[in-house]
């Protein structure tokens with residue numbers, strides 16, 4: 001896959017936490033941006049598309065679940081990993097239904113988090129490739145032939 | 152005998168006695184009266200005879216012509232009175248003599264009339280005298296003695312009176328005895344029954360009336376006993392229900408306590424996770440920085456200190472994540488499954504641990520165990536927690552027995568028994584409380600707490616039975632088809 005830097009956006013109102021985590025991820029070769037609430041996160045996503053968002057659930061103002069929903073509307077390709085200290089299994093389920101990539105509980109092991117971010121990034125790339133393949137197929141082949149091929 | 156019959160017997164006895172006494176009195180009086188009548192008639196006869204002789208003298212000695220009328224009168228009377236006593240006289244002197252007497256009287260009457268017509272006939276006069284003397288003699292013999300029978304009558308009356316007194320006394324005594332017997336035969340069983348009702352009323356439900364027989368009271372006694380048995384049975388089942396109620400209440404209190412503890416613990420776990428995450432990242436960053444920096448004094452020491460912080464954070468994380476598992480409000484994923492598969496799966500998971508400790512695991516899964524509907528994953532988690540505890544509890548080469556079965560048609564049972572050291576009685580009640588552990592740093596004390604919460608959520612119950620030194624048995628009850 002591409003050697004390109006993974007762009008990660010961290011969204012969390014816990015400044016001490018998110019700043020430290022940001023530094024650690026940078027040390028592990030990721031490109032990190034940090035915002036401290038949901039609104040900032042959405043305006044950031046509108047301007048520049050990160051590859052992966054690491055998102056807290058419980059935040060003042062717009063909460064993580066709403067941010068996830070909006071992001072998936074704005075930029076469906078962007079992968080979102082929920083990282084929360086409050087999450088229940090129900091939140092886990094809901095986040096996955098809304099298109100979240102994974103659900104991790106705080107405190108998290110940094111190596112695990114990095115692995116998940118990389119997986120999310122590969123997922124994003126793969127989807128983009130499939131989309132391109134489909135687009136090409138759409139140009140050159142008729143719908144009927146795709147169905148036949150699938151069979 | 153029925154009470155009515157008893158009373159009838161008493162009454163009959165009195166009536167009989169009264170009738171007998173009446174008859175006796177009647178007979179006695181009858182004898183006396185007829186005797187008196189006889190005496191009176193006999194007296195009349197003697198008088199008539201005397202009067203006859205008086206007028207006979209007047210006629211014979213003083214030639215009193217008027218005396219013939221008086222004589223006729225008294226002879227008629229005499230004849231009439233003899234007629235009255237004919238039977239008695241015949242009895243005394245025989246029919247022949249009686250006929251002779253009658254003949255003499257007739258002869259006497261004719262001779263008197265003849266003398267009245269011819270007063271000078273000396274032969275006739277002599278004949279009358281002789282006949283008169285004979286009649287007189289016969290009458291004296293027949294009736295004269297009867298004057299003396301007044302004494303006899305008195306004696307007879309005296310005897311009757313004494314007899315009467317005796318009879319009355321006998322009557323009173325016999326009556327009293329019979330009445331007492333009857334009264335006792337009626338009142339004793341009533342007293343018995345009263346005693347029984349008092350005892351039962353006082354709470355001695357084991358008391359039985361011992362009345363036998365066929366009267367109403369005995370049958371009352373038997374009904375009483377039946378009532379009594381029902382009462383005892385009812386009380387027993389009531390006591391049972393109360394004990395059960397107490398047990399249920401205790402369980403309810405315990406489960407409420409654990410549930411609220413669970414909520415508090417989950418709340419605390421939530422709140423702690425965020426600061427814990429900060430500690431985790433800060434320490435992690437320090438580790439990162441020191442890790443890439445050049446060698447400096449105490450670098451290794453710092454690294455190991457940070458390692459300690461990270462390890463403690465890991466322990467805290469184990470606790471909070473465990474607790475959040477308990478508070479998991481997710482809907483359980485219900486599926487139809489065989490309980491035995493669950494148990495077999497768990498046995499499979501733990502294969503290595505069992506082998507390492509050379510533990511003999513016996514399983515007893517009846518093949519005909521019905522399928523149940525429950526959350527397989529969560530059930531496995533519970534059994535895993537309990538079996539793992541058992542593995543940790545037994546010594547090398549110990550035994551664990553897992554069996555499944557049915558408590559009733561609606562409840563399945565899993566029982567996990569080990570021959571480990573057991574749990575002291577005073578600790579058993581804390582088993583399911585969070586953080587109760589005897590394993591120090593190696594245990595969180597949350598395994599059973601979490602299992603309890605899960606089973607509760609699946610509509611079941613976990614209980615533990617243990618005695619120090621005698622091993623431990625955990626029993627899980629799970630509804631066959633749990634509808635949330």
Ligand SMILES: Nc1ncnc2c1ncn2[C@@H]1O[C@H](COP(=O)(O)OP(=O)(O)OP(=O)(O)O)[C@@H](O)[C@H]1O
Pocket residue numbers: 536540541544569571572573574582587588589590593594595596597598599600623
């Ligand atoms: N089969 C058993 N025999 C003897 N003691 C037991 C058994 N099962 C549980 N216990 C006791 O109950 C305590 C609580 O068990 P629980 O599973 O809740 O926590 P733990 O095993 O100590 O910790 P963890 O489950 O996190 O490893 C144990 O520490 C142990 O003392």
Ligand SMILES: [Mg+2]
Pocket residue numbers: 536539540594598599
């Ligand atoms: Mg345990």
